[in-house]
Amino acid sequence: MDKFLNMKTFDICWNCGKEHDSTNQSPFEYGVKCECGGYVVSPSGKVQIKTVPIVHVYQMNEYDAVAAESVEQAIEYYSQFEPLDEEDIENIEVVPMDYQVWDDEERTKKISIREIIENEWKGEPFIAFSTEY
Numbered sequence: 678m679d680k681f682l683n684m685k686t687f688d689i690c691w692n693c694g695k696e697h698d699s700t701n702q703s704p705f706e707y708g709v710k711c712e713c714g715g716y717v718v719s720p721s722g723k724v725q726i727k728t729v730p731i732v733h734v735y736q737m738n739e740y741d742a743v744a745a746e747s748v749e750q751a752i753e754y755y756s757q758f759e760p761l762d763e764e765d766i767e768n769i770e771v772v773p774m775d776y777q778v779w780d781d782e783e784r785t786k787k788i789s790i791r792e793i794i795e796n797e798w799k800g801e802p803f804i805a806f807s808t809e810y
């Protein structure tokens with residue numbers, strides 16, 4: 678499984694600190710310059726990389742959490758199943774990547790949000806977990 682499927686990467690300019698999206702760029706290109714004239718990738722290939730997750734898990738209400746690329750996408754997806762009112766939308770929160778949820782109905786094994794996304798993200802939103810009462 679490609680761990681970077683859920684990651685965007687940015688090369689950071691050594692001079693001004695500006696972040697350049699390098700997600701789909703060749704890592705073998707040296708001597709890349711920023712608009713400021715400083716190096717993003719030095720002539721010897723030195724680079725500062727920052728990775729940012731693309732997908733987050735959003736807690737939609739007290740029952741369900743949706744994995745999506747943005748809160749708007751999560752709302753659009755979840756509204757097919759359950760109407761959301763203004764108060765629900767205001768209360769949507771990002772679930773931390775290291776938050777653990779039960780992986781099975783028997784409640785024998787826990788799995789982190791990061792693992793759920795890495796294992797199950799296929800480019801489309803999905804219900805990451807549901808809380809049963």
Ligand SMILES: [Zn+2]
Binds near residue numbers: 711
């Ligand atoms: Zn710069």
